[in-house]
Amino acid sequence: MEELDCEPAITWIPGVNSKKKQMCFDWGPGEMLLCETSFSKKVDTSEKVPSCPFIYIVRKDVDVYSQILRKLFNESHGIFIGLQRIEEELTGKSRKAQLVRVSKNYRSVIRACMEEMHQVAIAAKDPASGRQFSSQVSILSAMELIWNLCEILFIEVAPAGPLLLHLLDWVRLHVCEVDSLSADVLGSENPSKHESFWNLVTVLVLQGRLDEARQMLSKEADANPSCASMCRILGDLMRTMPILSPGNTQTLTELELKWQHWREECERHLQDSTFAASPRLEALCKIMLGDEATLLEHKELLSNWYHFLVTRLLYSNPTVKPIDLHFYAQSSLDMFLGGESSPEPLDNILMAAFEFDIHQVIKECSIALSNWWFVAHLTDLLDHCRLLQSHNLYFGSNMREFLLLEYASGLFAHHSLWQLGVDYFDYCPELGRVSLELHIERIPLNTEQKALKVLRICEQRQMTEQVRSICKILAMKAVRNNRLGSALSWSIRAKDAAFATLVSDRFLRDYCERGCFSDLDLIDNLGPAMMLSDRLTFLVYHSAGISPDLLFLKVCL
Amino acid sequence: MFVARSIAADHKDLIHDVSFDFHGRRMATCSSDQSVKVWDKSESGDWHCTASWKTHSGSVWRVTWAHPEFGQVLASCSFDRTAAVWEEIVGESNDKLRGQSHWVKRTTLVDSRTSVTDVKFAPKHMGLMLATCSADGIVRIYEAPDVMNLSQWSLQHEISCKLSCSCISWNPSSSRAHSPMIAVGSDDSSPNAMAKVQIFEYNENTRKYAKAETLMTVTDPVHDIAFAPNLGRSFHILAIATKDVRIFTLKPVRKELTSSGGPTKFEIHIVAQFDNHNSQVWRVSWNITGTVLASSGDDGCVRLWKANYMDNWKCTGILKGNGSPVNGTSQLGNSNPSLSSNTPNLQNSLHGSSAGRYFFPPLDSPRAGSRWSSCAQLLPPPAPLVEHSCDADSANLQYPHPRRGDRSRPLNPLPENEGV
Numbered sequence: 001m002e003e004l005d006c007e008p009a010i011t012w013i014p015g016v017n018s019k020k021k022q023m024c025f026d027w028g029p030g031e032m033l034l035c036e037t038s039f040s041k042k043v044d045t046s047e048k049v050p051s052c053p054f055i056y057i058v059r060k061d062v063d064v065y066s067q068i069l070r071k072l073f074n075e076s077h078g079i080f081i082g083l084q085r086i087e088e089e090l091t092g093k094s095r096k097a098q099l100v101r102v103s104k105n106y107r108s109v110i111r112a113c114m115e116e117m118h119q120v121a122i123a124a125k126d127p128a129s130g131r132q133f134s135s136q137v138s139i140l141s142a143m144e145l146i147w148n149l150c151e152i153l154f155i156e157v158a159p160a161g162p163l164l165l166h167l168l169d170w171v172r173l174h175v176c177e178v179d180s181l182s183a184d185v186l187g188s189e190n191p192s193k194h195e196s197f198w199n200l201v202t203v204l205v206l207q208g209r210l211d212e213a214r215q216m217l218s219k220e221a222d223a224n225p226s227c228a229s230m231c232r233i234l235g236d237l238m239r240t241m242p243i244l245s246p247g248n249t250q251t252l253t254e255l256e257l258k259w260q261h262w263r264e265e266c267e268r269h270l271q272d273s274t275f276a277a278s279p280r281l282e283a284l285c286k287i288m289l290g291d292e293a294t295l296l297e298h299k300e301l302l303s304n305w306y307h308f309l310v311t312r313l314l315y316s317n318p319t320v321k322p323i324d325l326h327f328y329a330q331s332s333l334d335m336f337l338g339g340e341s342s343p344e345p346l347d348n349i350l351m352a353a354f355e356f357d358i359h360q361v362i363k364e365c366s367i368a369l370s371n372w373w374f375v376a377h378l379t380d381l382l383d384h385c386r387l388l389q390s391h392n393l394y395f396g397s398n399m400r401e402f403l404l405l406e407y408a409s410g411l412f413a414h415h416s417l418w419q420l421g422v423d424y425f426d427y428c429p430e431l432g433r434v435s436l437e438l439h440i441e442r443i444p445l446n447t448e449q450k451a452l453k454v455l456r457i458c459e460q461r462q463m464t465e466q467v468r469s470i471c472k473i474l475a476m477k478a479v480r481n482n483r484l485g486s487a488l489s490w491s492i493r494a495k496d497a498a499f500a501t502l503v504s505d506r507f508l509r510d511y512c513e514r515g516c517f518s519d520l521d522l523i524d525n526l527g528p529a530m531m532l533s534d535r536l537t538f539l540v541y542h543s544a545g546i547s548p549d550l551l552f553l554k555v556c557l
Numbered sequence: 558m559f560v561a562r563s564i565a566a567d568h569k570d571l572i573h574d575v576s577f578d579f580h581g582r583r584m585a586t587c588s589s590d591q592s593v594k595v596w597d598k599s600e601s602g603d604w605h606c607t608a609s610w611k612t613h614s615g616s617v618w619r620v621t622w623a624h625p626e627f628g629q630v631l632a633s634c635s636f637d638r639t640a641a642v643w644e645e646i647v648g649e650s651n652d653k654l655r656g657q658s659h660w661v662k663r664t665t666l667v668d669s670r671t672s673v674t675d676v677k678f679a680p681k682h683m684g685l686m687l688a689t690c691s692a693d694g695i696v697r698i699y700e701a702p703d704v705m706n707l708s709q710w711s712l713q714h715e716i717s718c719k720l721s722c723s724c725i726s727w728n729p730s731s732s733r734a735h736s737p738m739i740a741v742g743s744d745d746s747s748p749n750a751m752a753k754v755q756i757f758e759y760n761e762n763t764r765k766y767a768k769a770e771t772l773m774t775v776t777d778p779v780h781d782i783a784f785a786p787n788l789g790r791s792f793h794i795l796a797i798a799t800k801d802v803r804i805f806t807l808k809p810v811r812k813e814l815t816s817s818g819g820p821t822k823f824e825i826h827i828v829a830q831f832d833n834h835n836s837q838v839w840r841v842s843w844n845i846t847g848t849v850l851a852s853s854g855d856d857g858c859v860r861l862w863k864a865n866y867m868d869n870w871k872c873t874g875i876l877k878g879n880g881s882p883v884n885g886t887s888q889l890g891n892s893n894p895s896l897s898s899n900t901p902n903l904q905n906s907l908h909g910s911s912a913g914r915y916f917f918p919p920l921d922s923p924r925a926g927s928r929w930s931s932c933a934q935l936l937p938p939p940a941p942l943v944e945h946s947c948d949a950d951s952a953n954l955q956y957p958h959p960r961r962g963d964r965s966r967p968l969n970p971l972p973e974n975e976g977v
Contacts, residue, residue, distance in 0.1 A: 015563075
């Protein structure tokens with residue numbers, strides 16, 4: 001993979017004058033602190049008040065903070081876990097079907113998120129945020145477009161024949177102004193007189209929806225008897241075009257033969273000038289012959305090069321083999337752009353997919369998207385399809401793990417999404433555990449409930465050092481706030497005998513000062529835990545009123 | 558990256574250091590105004606100054622938090638030749654209501670004869686211990702044997718570095734296989750001074766720190782030094798801030814091959830060297846997993862470095878001041894920063910915070926007018942100053958998926974069946 005050096009992304013810090021001053025900084029668990037300073041003058045001379053009076057908190061992983069994407073993260077988490085768990089059961093023929101189903105699940109989650117964001121975009125009060133939401137819908141749509149193509153090529157692994165059908169569906173799903181156009185035209189009084197009528201018919205032909213196109217033509221035939229016979233002939237051609245339908249038992253060779261004959265018939269009509277009286281109908285016939293010049297005249301209706309590609313294939317090479325795709329893809333891209341513009345990142349991603357260069361697809365997606373969500377989940381799925389060779393990484397033994405670690409680390413920046421991150425770390429065999437250890441001890445323990453949740457997670461994974469450390473932190477906090485009972489129970493849970501002794505000392509000191517014990521019921525109910533430290537044992541017995549002499553004997557024996 | 562919050566610092570003079578606590582919910586700043594301020598993050602994400610007090614009689618160079626296992630403890634060091642340890646006292650209920658907390662000095666460490674340039678707590682498994690270094694060339698290691706009584710600190714070790722010291726770093730590795738280790742950097746500018754980076758290791762037998770290595774290839778003044786957190790590696794990674802950014806690996810040579818009882822010998826390799834700052838590099842620091850290094854230089858930028866899958870280190874982000882005047886409002890962003898994305902980042906829309914730039918260096922930077930790339934951030938920050946042509950001038954909301962051309966299309970209803 002070629003690597004070019006480019007300027008990395010710049011984040012601007014307002015108010016700091018980088019020409020004159022520098023910045024000091026510190027890392028936090030999910031954020032970074034930044035502040036203007038001046039390093040060069042270490043001598044203790046008084047400087048004027050700093051020009052930038054602010055301290056900044058900087059974050060990455062913007063998307064983690066979006067409400068709507070929350071659902072995407074949550075639901076895809078469920079799909080991810082499900083996939084990891086059924087791995088062993090995925091065998092034989094059903095394996096592929098299962099993996100395709102997982103892929104479709106991911107895609108439906110993306111679509112659901114798109115739908116929701118679209119609603120928010122419509123409801124947005126100010127145009128600026130409405131614009132932003134709709135551009136995000138646009139990005140989600142692109143993600144689904146890419147994922148869908150990857151599903152067809154890499155997971156479904158559609159062979160020649162079905163490949164084209166899948167690609168047709170793909171295009172129809174993603175370039176679907178057709179439906180609204182169709183509603184417009186059909187809903188009008190005189191459909192064939194509608195200004196968009198011919199656009200509609202053309203688009204239907206471009207998308208291979210010949211039955212619908214034929215129906216449109218019959219409306220035109222009714223309204224315009226002079227071209228009724230031409231419409232009928234063209235309609236017949238549309239009806240008789242051989243196409244592979246699912247469940248069809250004919251072989252590819254048979255299909256191709258029939259298709260060639262059909263093509264010759266179309267060609268004959270053109271040469272006989274059957275449609276000469278109607279340039280529009282003639283153009284449709286040319287489209288059905290895959291005439292590139294005619295197709296390119298309808299760039300606006302095609303709207304992008306991959307639609308052009310699929311239409312080309314439909315009408316000039318319907319039995320195209322997967323390995324030949326990239327030739328057509330590259331030439332389609334070149335022809336469609338016509339040298340007027342250069343490929344955009346989305347184009348590069350799709351092209352890499354047509355070239356079956358999975359690593360390039362992942363690389364381009366990683367660059368183009370700001371969030372690890374997409375590449376992490378897609379790569380994981382492709383890994384389950386056994387499609388990724390493992391490259392040795394410094395941290396993370398392969399690309400899949402690297403991306404999952406990045407994604408999971410990003411989740412830990414969020415006050416509740418971190419719980420999802422735990423599961424992702426669990427499925428990273430090399431560095432997942434140690435990464436989880438480092439992240440989980442940084443989670444702020446604002447409430448007892450959160451602390452218990454964190455502890456449960458650590459205990460389930462036998463992360464004894466983290467358990468000890470967290471309990472110690474809580475015990476210390478309790479001592480500082482003079483909540484001795486709480487301190488005692490935390491230090492017992494930490495199995496920290498030394499600290500339990502310390503706390504017991506405090507209890508006893510309290511007793512000496514006040515003449516009574518606080519937290520008596522806690523001390524009474526310690527059970528075997530009271531053996532953690534001698535002082536603690538002493539405390540328990542003393543508080544229960546057992547004479548010190550008896551206890552002394554007990555301790556000595 | 559994006560600016561999530563800005564907080565009015567309110568120091569009366571230059572700030573020299575900022576420091577997050579372990580959980581990222583408190584921070585400390587120190588300044589030439591001789592004071593330290595402590596800030597707390599509330600549930601809603603706002604930061605409030607909960608303490609501000611005079612700590613020294615000279616500029617305060619560094620401030621650092623102890624591990625929360627030891628409670629709420631800070632250490633500071635200053636031009637006034639001292640370092641100090643502070644502990645937060647849980648205050649009266651009045652204080653709590655006013656949102657103020659109270660810090661008391663537990664000890665002053667006065668052994669240095671010159672400005673104390675750095676102070677760092679040791680890894681928690683070593684107990685409550687800290688190291689200071691001074692312009693007098695001595696690294697001092699202190700320990701508080703009783704964590705409940707922070708006024709008792711004893712000087713355990715004095716390590717003579719022979720050169721004016723500017724920075725220290727403890728090796729955070731808590732593995733039993735590694736003895737405690739500390740790296741010291743010197744900013745001595747005399748050309749004869751050779752040992753600008755020295756590494757000392759604790760010897761269990763002699764109970765002393767002995768020099769293990771000198772990085773001979775570092776000959777320019779060193780301003781900062783940082784061991785990376787260890788993700789289970791058998792070797793160490795050390796970052797140096799000098800006239801450029803340098804990253805070294807130190808692989809321990811097997812003990813049998815060296816004279817027994819002596820300090821570990823290391824195989825030292827330089828794995829990266831960057832002069833992108835075009836000038837002196839003043840600070841280096843690792844993120845909590847040791848996967849990203851940040852550096853700050855004379856060019857006024859903070860740069861982020863990460864190794865890609867080929868183990869090549871690259872710059873993956875730059876934080877830079879644009880010098881634009883700030884209008885004095887603090888707490889940019891709305892009241893719910895953790896839930897919404899509505900935090901203004903004035904110019905980040907032009908350069909999306911692309912996650913993959915360092916993993917896979919980009920072939921192309923986003924171009925203006927390219928609708929896909931200008932919206933490449935899944936959630937671009939709102940209200941950018943420079944508006945991109947996400948053309949939505951038409952009254953009906955367009956709902957395009959990214960493609961060429963600027964024709965607005967009618968609303969695209971989602972199809973009911975998936976089709977595939």
